[in-house]
Amino acid sequence: MENYTKYKLKQKDELVSLLAGKDNLFIIACNKCFKEFETIDEPECGEFEKIAAENGKTVTGSARVDFLCNKTQTEKKLQEMIPEGTENIFVISCGLGIQTIADLAGKPVYAASNSLNYTGFHGMALTERKCDACAQCYLNVTGGVCPIVDCSKSLVNGQCGGAKNGKCEVDSEKDCAWEKIYKRLEKQGRLEEFLNQPVQTRDYSKVNFKFVNDYVKSIRENRLDGYYGGVHPSERKEATEHMELKRFPDPEEVVIPLSMHAGAPANPVVQVGDTVKVGQKIGEAAAFISSPVHSSVSGTVIAIENHGHATRGECLSVVIRSDGKNTLHESVQPHKNLDELTPDEIVEIVKEAGIVGMGGAGFPTSVKLKPAKPVDTILLNGCECEPLLTADHRVLLEFADDVIFGLKAILKAVGAEKGVIVIEDNKPDAIALMTEKTAQIDNIEVVTAKTKYPQGAEKMLIKRVTGRKVPSGGLPADVGCVVSNISTTKAIADAIQKGMPLVERVVTVTGERLKNPGNFIVKIGTNTKDLIDYCGGVTGEDITIKAGGPMMGFVLSDVNVPIMKGSNGIIAVDTDHTKEQPCIKCGRCMDVCPMELSPLYFAKFADEENWQGMKDKNVMDCIECRCCEYICSSKIPLVTKIKAGKNAVRGMK
């Protein structure tokens, strides 16, 4: 691997004269970027400390920091870093790190190092190819060999004539770039084309301060908007966002897993041979954190057995053959008006209806509705920040009144003052509709959030809307919030207004490789394969099917699994073939992690099985949003490594 170290310690005599008259030093060194992780030769902190000591200086302390130029994180770290009595700060890093500290420290800051000069941008992988970012790419004319960086004179209209035996006259070690260009073009039979090109003129005004400065501003704003980190993957929602909900044809058989939620699986309360009806309870909550499950069809229980499951591999499930009649169970009766229901009654209805978080996590909603701390704000997550998925979007449009009813019920159950419906700006129709529908309601407002993944994650949503930060290991209630998913809120409305437990949900079936995408109202327990077949199946080979979206979805190696309470989507996309490469410490994972963690260490520690190290780097705070894996330039399967770490840390207790 090339060495891209960007700085080295200044000469000793320069440092000695720099130290003259300065005392009480604090030393900060940057842990160097763009290097293989394992080549951590010490950033010359020790050597500088030695020089300081030889000169009789007091060192108040020193610190090694990753990516000093990550301004947001460095600012935070700096607060507790510099001890009382420090008068001068010495920084060992490239010029960016030094300027960052000089900007933030409020004390005299000195450079103890010089930045090394390598030219050109090297891409994210460390290869010898360079780009000078001249803003007028000549590669089309030169067969893909860059005349700006490969020719030492940066000539753009052919060779200077000074090359000897194919070597550059400026640097005899270097091949003449124009000979390389000639050979490449000759090989492709493009010499004529090149000779007929008009003379190229380089425009040095294309890269100007204003252009670059405006970009920096807009990118920074976009990146830091609302909360730290996050990414903007291609949304690809256009295939289904305008497709109305269709009821998926009734399945002949449903497989209803007894675990579609966080916590203990439900205990079956029916037996093989029993006749069941729609909405009848077939599994009972087995613990405080658990949830009952209900039949989505009327018919006969034909088996209670282990069956394939999208997220757990296998799970005890109730198999019901439908009689095609959809007879409602007697228990399915509308409840009292919302005004007449007490908060406890609402929570009980939600619990009995088997309602769990339908965004995927499956946390029992009734538990959420009894927060341990006072809550003033209910946030409805209408972000649907996952690419491709449009299920919540369609629910907002087609069940707007139910969603608002559900929100009112949550407000009452929790005793909160204010409800906020948060919708990303890529759903203007939903924003307009909800704004209109809530215009007359004093304590409900609609907030438009600029699209950024993972905005729908509880902690990001809270930060974005209220500015409050959920503490490490904490819950939304710690900052006075409860967050609910759109489909969940609609399910609450159904449970109160119709008495209908959670037996169906909206599922987006889509992806570039699916023939006829759509949004469907699907009975829980419907086979995923039937759904895909109904949509015309997939096109081509080498396809990955996922339950959920492209970011957080689970890869389905077998599509013979049922739709569950948390199944917001089924997608068929191209399989991506990559091989894990060594980490080059580009710092991108740290830049996008919305929890402000350092995922690069998780990869390193997981490979070393250093679970204590994982714990110390707060692996348990990871929300598995996959931003780090998405942005990783070395395609390291970070989330798999993080999950292994979390399991190991849990086992440590």
Added chain:
Amino acid sequence: MLITELKPRETIESLADGKKVFVINCQGCKEVHFPEKEANELQKEWSEKGIVTGIITTDYICNPENMELRLQAHKEEIEAADVVLVFSCGVGVQTIAGYLEEKKVCAACDTYPLPGFQGVTPLEYKCDQCGECYLNLTGGICPITACSKSLVNGQCGGAKNGKCEVDSEMECGWERIYRRLEQIGRLDVLKCPTQVRNFATDEEVSK
């Protein structure tokens, strides 16, 4: 760090004119910038015209190993194309051109520089890697990059109302340096000996 912008439409169209095209989009640096919408529109038009043999949207084509793995499934489509059009920074285009040496590989984008190295959030300041850090004399504001003339011994005198005479959008770097030094009570460093810049490369210095 870098920004990629689409080349003028007529330039790109002339590259594809009358030819079969294979398209490679690299979105590895999309968080920094990628002209996604414009590129999609153009490619959709071409697809409808039937001149596209295939399109892949991927990331980090600058990483040769993964780039090759990902292109393998598209060998025939690449074979069928007269030109491979790459929507990426200059590093990406060169990597593809090196791999498909026999093929005409063209760049659909121009690449602009962006300050800062780390991650995907650019910094407001940059480092030119001059090899002789002046930040000690300037209160931590870089005279090489913050002054459009890269003066190392004080202002040129051409600034008007604090703005640079070369680029009126830019603040005078030396006025910023003066204010910073005043703020931290270190105006005395301006009395340092005259600085002479050494333009020799690292290799020449170490010889």
